[in-house]
Amino acid sequence: MVDDTLTASADELAGRIGGAVLAAIRTELHISQEALAERLQVGLGTVQAWESGRRPLVKASFQDLQRISRRLRLEGAPSELLHVLDQALLVDSIYIDMRSADQDRHPLALIVPDRTLTELLAWPLTGDPPRQLRTTKARLHIAPGVRDAVAASLREVADRSAPDERGAMMRRQVKFLVADNPASAEWVRAQVLADVRSHPDIRTWSPQWAVARSQAVSMAHAGDLDPLRRFITQGLADETAADANLNYWAYWVGEHATPWTQDADMTRRAAAGWSGDRLLDSLVDGVAHAPYRELCIHTLWALLRRRSHLMRRGRGAERVTETADLVLSRAELTNDARRRLEQVRYLAESAG
Numbered sequence: 001m002v003d004d005t006l007t008a009s010a011d012e013l014a015g016r017i018g019g020a021v022l023a024a025i026r027t028e029l030h031i032s033q034e035a036l037a038e039r040l041q042v043g044l045g046t047v048q049a050w051e052s053g054r055r056p057l058v059k060a061s062f063q064d065l066q067r068i069s070r071r072l073r074l075e076g077a078p079s080e081l082l083h084v085l086d087q088a089l090l091v092d093s094i095y096i097d098m099r100s101a102d103q104d105r106h107p108l109a110l111i112v113p114d115r116t117l118t119e120l121l122a123w124p125l126t127g128d129p130p131r132q133l134r135t136t137k138a139r140l141h142i143a144p145g146v147r148d149a150v151a152a153s154l155r156e157v158a159d160r161s162a163p164d165e166r167g168a169m170m171r172r173q174v175k176f177l178v179a180d181n182p183a184s185a186e187w188v189r190a191q192v193l194a195d196v197r198s199h200p201d202i203r204t205w206s207p208q209w210a211v212a213r214s215q216a217v218s219m220a221h222a223g224d225l226d227p228l229r230r231f232i233t234q235g236l237a238d239e240t241a242a243d244a245n246l247n248y249w250a251y252w253v254g255e256h257a258t259p260w261t262q263d264a265d266m267t268r269r270a271a272a273g274w275s276g277d278r279l280l281d282s283l284v285d286g287v288a289h290a291p292y293r294e295l296c297i298h299t300l301w302a303l304l305r306r307r308s309h310l311m312r313r314g315r316g317a318e319r320v321t322e323t324a325d326l327v328l329s330r331a332e333l334t335n336d337a338r339r340r341l342e343q344v345r346y347l348a349e350s351a352g
Contacts (some may be wrong), residue, residue: 005180013095013124015056021081021088022068023051024129029075039071058092065089084116084132091120098153106157108173109166112260115252118176125151126180131199151181168207169263172214179218192219196227202235206246209235210263213245220292229334232298240267246302252275253282276307280316287341295339297327301340304347311351320348326333 026036037047049055057065069082094107113121114210119130125147129138158174161167175191178184200208213340216231227267236242251260255274260266280303285297300320304310311317328338 006342007296013053013056013092013142013150015053015092016140017095017120017123018057018085018088018141019051019053020123020138021085021133022067024133024136025072025077025081025085025242026051028081028136029072029077031075033060036071039075039092040067056092056096058089080132081136084120084130087116088120091117093206094121095124098157106161106170108154108157109161109170110261112169112251112263112265113173114254114256114259117253118173122177122180147181147339148183151178151184155184155187163311165207165262165264168211172211172263176218188278202231202241204238205241207263207265209241209244210248210266217292217295220290220295223291225294228292228295232295232336236298236302243267246279246299246306249282249299250276250279253278255279274309276303279303280310280320282321284319287327293327293331294333297333297337297341299345301344304344308347308351311348317348317351321345324348 020351026033031039033047033051034044037044038254040047046055052055057068060068069085072082072085073079088143088292093109097105097107111117116130116132119128123129123140124142127140127142129136129140154174154177156351158171161170171191179188192215192298195211198208200206200212202209202212212227212231212235216227216235219227236245250256251266251274255276255278257273280300283296283303284298287293287300311320324341327333328341328345333341
């Protein structure tokens, strides 16, 4: 069954994300639309239609997409921005496929987004571009009414999802995507209460473990640290669950090359498949600045216990020591978090 409201609202976004990223990269390279059209040997109207979303770039031929990528690379586009463009095209395809209200075919039940993909998915709803574009002139103009319509359709699909693993994954993602939508505030609160009242057993990994982790991080953003501290105490006591947390965080920051299709991949993908360098940087930043820093501390401690060699690369040990000293002297931490951060500092100091 196809939801007409969802079709209408998704159509407003289809092709907009990829076009906005293309425009941001072109502007960053100081190339006019006319110049890009000439170098790609297409009409000016084609470039304008791609960037506006009137002609979704995601629907262009593979040959055209490769030609665009090669040209942007030749003009000096950083690989990081080209990766964002690739991910933006994936997001456009997701919004196009959101026309289906059938959970078995709904894209949010079939893919686990990493941070870049999540931020691109949320961009039309929040107005905040992904972090890789925040120093550019990236613009995505979405009418508030369209944002509310997309958020409403996502809530409706989440409410109809089955009480199984894929349904839990979809509801978790929808809750995150609509969290900053004012029209969704009451729905999000009801979801949070339902999660709390269900009292899931998070001592071992399950789909509800993943929901509890996401909920704990969201509540920390809102200033409530109790769910986060409960998750650390209960949800990371089991070795399998602790490894799942580490593995998922590595996936979130882009350490894994292959997209995941379900939350259970947290426990099934081999940790040997990622280096840990990008994760180390993300966790150190989180320890310094994130409202969920105590989870960052625990995860950093777990990472360095398993991969102490990361401290011997570049300024790794120095950065960890400086951050640990700063946080230990200024932040309010539980005794357990403080003890683990002191252990992290010792590991870094020993390696340095």
